[in-house]
Every structure is written in C-alpha cells, then in structure tokens.
Amino acid sequence: MTAEDLLSQDFGTIADVIRAQAAEHKGKPALVDAKRTISYAELDGLMDRIAVALQRDGVGKADVAAICATTSAEYGATFFGILRAAATVAPLAPSSTPESLIVQLNDSGAKVFFLDAQLAQHMAGVIDQVAAKRVSLDGSDAGVPFEQWLAAEGARPVLHAVDPDQGFNIIYSSGTTGAPKGIVQPHQMRWGQIRRGVYPAEAVTMISTPLYSNTTLVSYLPTISNGGTAVLMPKFDVKQFLDLSEKHRATHAMLVPVQYRRLMEYADFDRYDLKSYQMKFATSAPFSAELKRQVLDRWPGGLTEFYGMTEGGGSCGLQAHEFPDKLHTVGRPLPGHDIRLIGEDGKEVAQGEIGEVVGRSGAMMVGYHNQPGKTSEAEWFSPDGLRFIRTGDVGRFDEEGFLTLMDRKKDMIISGGFNIYPSDLEAELALHPAVLEAAVVGVPSDAWGETPVAFVALKPGATATADEVKAFVNGRVGKTQRLADLELVDALPRSHIGKVLKRELRDAYKPPVTA
Numbered sequence: 001m002t003a004e005d006l007l008s009q010d011f012g013t014i015a016d017v018i019r020a021q022a023a024e025h026k027g028k029p030a031l032v033d034a035k036r037t038i039s040y041a042e043l044d045g046l047m048d049r050i051a052v053a054l055q056r057d058g059v060g061k062a063d064v065a066a067i068c069a070t071t072s073a074e075y076g077a078t079f080f081g082i083l084r085a086a087a088t089v090a091p092l093a094p095s096s097t098p099e100s101l102i103v104q105l106n107d108s109g110a111k112v113f114f115l116d117a118q119l120a121q122h123m124a125g126v127i128d129q130v131a132a133k134r135v136s137l138d139g140s141d142a143g144v145p146f147e148q149w150l151a152a153e154g155a156r157p158v159l160h161a162v163d164p165d166q167g168f169n170i171i172y173s174s175g176t177t178g179a180p181k182g183i184v185q186p187h188q189m190r191w192g193q194i195r196r197g198v199y200p201a202e203a204v205t206m207i208s209t210p211l212y213s214n215t216t217l218v219s220y221l222p223t224i225s226n227g228g229t230a231v232l233m234p235k236f237d238v239k240q241f242l243d244l245s246e247k248h249r250a251t252h253a254m255l256v257p258v259q260y261r262r263l264m265e266y267a268d269f270d271r272y273d274l275k276s277y278q279m280k281f282a283t284s285a286p287f288s289a290e291l292k293r294q295v296l297d298r299w300p301g302g303l304t305e306f307y308g309m310t311e312g313g314g315s316c317g318l319q320a321h322e323f324p325d326k327l328h329t330v331g332r333p334l335p336g337h338d339i340r341l342i343g344e345d346g347k348e349v350a351q352g353e354i355g356e357v358v359g360r361s362g363a364m365m366v367g368y369h370n371q372p373g374k375t376s377e378a379e380w381f382s383p384d385g386l387r388f389i390r391t392g393d394v395g396r397f398d399e400e401g402f403l404t405l406m407d408r409k410k411d412m413i414i415s416g417g418f419n420i421y422p423s424d425l426e427a428e429l430a431l432h433p434a435v436l437e438a439a440v441v442g443v444p445s446d447a448w449g450e451t452p453v454a455f456v457a458l459k460p461g462a463t464a465t466a467d468e469v470k471a472f473v474n475g476r477v478g479k480t481q482r483l484a485d486l487e488l489v490d491a492l493p494r495s496h497i498g499k500v501l502k503r504e505l506r507d508a509y510k511p512p513v514t515a
Helices: 003-007 014-024 040-056 073-084 098-108 117-122 187-194 214-225 238-248 257-265 289-298 372-377 422-429 466-474 502-508
Strands: 029-032 037-039 064-068 088-091 112-115 133-136 167-172 182-186 204-207 229-232 252-255 279-282 302-307 316-319 338-342 355-360 379-381 387-397 403-408 413-415 418-420 435-445 449-458 485-488
Touching: 003 014, 014 040, 014 073, 014 187, 014 214, 029 040, 029 073, 037 040, 037 073, 040 073, 064 073, 064 098, 073 088, 073 229, 088 098, 098 182, 167 187, 182 187, 187 214, 204 214, 204 238, 214 229, 214 252, 229 238, 238 257, 252 257, 257 289, 289 302, 338 387, 372 379, 403 422, 413 435, 413 449, 418 422, 422 435, 422 449, 422 466, 435 502, 449 466, 466 485
Parallel strands: 029 229, 064 088, 064 112, 088 167, 112 133, 204 229, 204 252, 252 279, 279 302, 449 485
Antiparallel strands: 029 037, 167 182, 302 316, 338 355, 355 387, 379 387, 387 403, 413 418, 435 449
16 A cells, blocks of 8 residues: 555554555655654665564554654654554653653653663663663763674564554653643544644755654654655754755755744845745744744745644644734634634533633544643633643634734733733833843732743843833733833743743742832
C-alpha cells in the first residue's frame, strides 16, 4: 500500500507511513543536520534497528522510552524508532531542572533513556537516580554509545498493532506553575495532525525549535509522514536559519513569535533569497498584528497562525495572507473543531461576550499521566455530554467567527472589582516609540486586591525612563486600568518556545518603598 493510500485512511501509524515513503523514495533526504543527511531508506532501516534494540531491552507495546538531548538526526530517527516498536515517546526538555527530570522519568516509567553528554553533565548530581537504561545519542560516556547499542543492520522488530487511543507521546508541561504534568497524546490525535495536508511531499521544512516541544512536533511529524525533508537545527540562530533556508531552498517553517521578531530585526534579512518559501507557521505565544504585518510584507509565501494547546481540544487558524484585516485575531476554528466560550458559571456566553475558551475535536489528549484529578479539572462537558478541553484563555468571537484572545484566565487582574486584561495594557505600551516588548502582571494591593504592574524592555539605543513610559500609558487608559508601577528590564523571561514567564516577573517584583 502506498503512503498516499495509508494517509487516506481514518487511522494508521506514522511508522507504517514512513515505511511506505521509504519504499517509494529510497534515496530522498528525510533528515538533514550539520553532520549528516539520512535518506528515507536509511531512516526506515535505522528505525528497525532502534525498535529491535528497544524490544531486546524489554520495551514492549505501550511501554515508554524517554529522550532528552540536543536536536540531531539521531534524535529525530530515535523518536520514530520508538514508535516503530509500538512504544510511547517521552521527549523531555533539557532546560528542566535535574530534579524535575528525575520526577518526569519516574512518572513516565521510562525503561530506556536517550541522552547526550551535555544533558549528563547537567544531571551529574542526580544521574545515579535514573532507573532507566541510558543510551548516549552522541556516542559519549553518558550511556551506552548509540552505535554500539543499536541492533545489527537488517534486523527487523516484532510489529504490534497500535490502538488509536494508545499513547503516542507524553509531553511534560514546563512545571513553571508547579509539578510538571505529563500530557498523553494518543496516536489518533497525531494521525489527524499529519493528515491536514499543509505539508506537501516536496516540503523542505526548517526545524528550529526543540524536538521535545509540541510546537515542533506538529511541524516535524507531518513533514516526514508526507515525504518531505526536515532540516534540523540544534538551536535557533538568526543568521544560521537564514543561511540554511537559502541553501536548502526551504519551503516551510514553524516559528514562535519571538523568533519572527528577531528575524525581522536582523539587519541583513532583506538580502536573503527566500522566494522558495510557500508557507510559514506560528503558534505557542501571542503574535502581534504589527509583527504579522512585517512578516507578510517582507517574507515571501503565506503566513498561518495556529492557536491551540498541547492538550488538544480545539484549534483555530488564521491565514494572515488571506485576511489582512484580521491580524489582531487568531482566526476561526479549524474544520472539525468545536470551540465555545464559557462563563464563570460554566455556561456558554452570548455572542460577542467574553468567556473562557474550551474546545473539542479529534485531536484531544487522553489525559494527564497518572493525574486523574488534574485531567478532570481540564475538562468541560457540554449540556449534551460532549467532552471539551479547557484552555484557561479568555477570548471573544466577532460577528464573522474570528477569535480574539484577551489573556490567560489566571493572568486577568481584578482590581477594585473591575476586570483588567493585561493584553490591553501591553498593546498600549507597544505604542510607545521606545518600547520593544512589555508584560503586565497583577500584584497584591491592600487597597484594590490586585493592581497592574508593567515590565518593559526598550528598543536597542532607545532612551526613556520608567516614569515617562508609565505616564504615557496612564494617559491613554481608563482610571481603573492605570499602572501602579513600571520597571525597565533588559529582556522578558521566556520559556523555550518563547512564552513570557509572567510568574517569574510576579514573584520577583518588589514594591517601591514609600516614606
């Protein structure tokens, strides 16, 4: 059966599709990094060798193997090899604390742990607590060297039927708001994502965000499943990204907004030949209308923003090149996605009103691994019993069905009984000519319960005092929205996918001492 035939089915597995792609396009590049290029035939054979070695080490159907390392061709192939063994992948973030990584490994029950020398050094104080067998992807002494661990060439694994609701991967939350939660995404969810058809067989996709991130996987997985080529970067660098895009005639890229901003700020951006690009994608963090406009004006090809969660539920898409008057929104619900807004009472709000975003589709997590209570908290059921995933985001639909996000529900500030949306104040701060980026958080107030405080990074070479910027904003907003304080910072703290870590700002804030 051809790859095209497999992809036309209601359910299948990525491992089977890659096998079919390898039969049809043996020598076509599948994975490219700075050190090597792996063809589809080589990838298929390597997946078999990885799967056989995993099964030899006791990894059975639906068991877990974890990966925590810098992005490389070996990493990319190992991800697929685990799936070929009908096991579940747990890609972990090297930026996690050593103690958190131990918690995640124990929670997942991983039997084999793929890592590299850099990660082993990071975990040096707790590495002896790792119960799983360690395999070093870079051949270092962090574990059994990858090439030595692999099964012999030509080895074929025992193939198991995979159930649609079986765990495809477990992605752990960052843990910035408490203990990390393992989000179990099933095969059916991933199958729906790779069949969207947005990555054609001729796609050459730049992979510049980490492979442990869902942001990356929703681009990486369909690129390979549909027969394209993935160009893997170990870390994002503006010049290297542009050089590689030009060299490989890249057609697609998934970037987070902060990466787009850095690219647009790069002095030599307009000197690069990027005409090969067909589509760029964005997700994971707020993407300003102004920045979207710059990308549309200066970068060939379309621009699509996706709004959704790693947990799944419902997603929206904005084809910015088709709707230039809707750049302030995140678009409309994708086909087959049911997105609704609910109030504090758990009931749907009226058209045009603000509410929490909940969503339902074929792409939904099974739940949080080993945490049924947290899973229940993340669910909302409609009056007719349909299961939705709560996003924690607050938004509003316009008359044409486009969704405008206000804020995270937990970030909304209630001051003196009035709701203050930080995004409104951040938008006003962005209008100041010296402001590069800003974040507003609520801090405790004896008088008002909460009060807004802004953190602002200035543009390079710009000069403005905190009092000047604060006065600028307070002169433009209503009395109940006025900032109580404003601090200038070198840069806003961000996660690995560019989300501003507001909790860090809130926790570090020290109110000014008054006489």
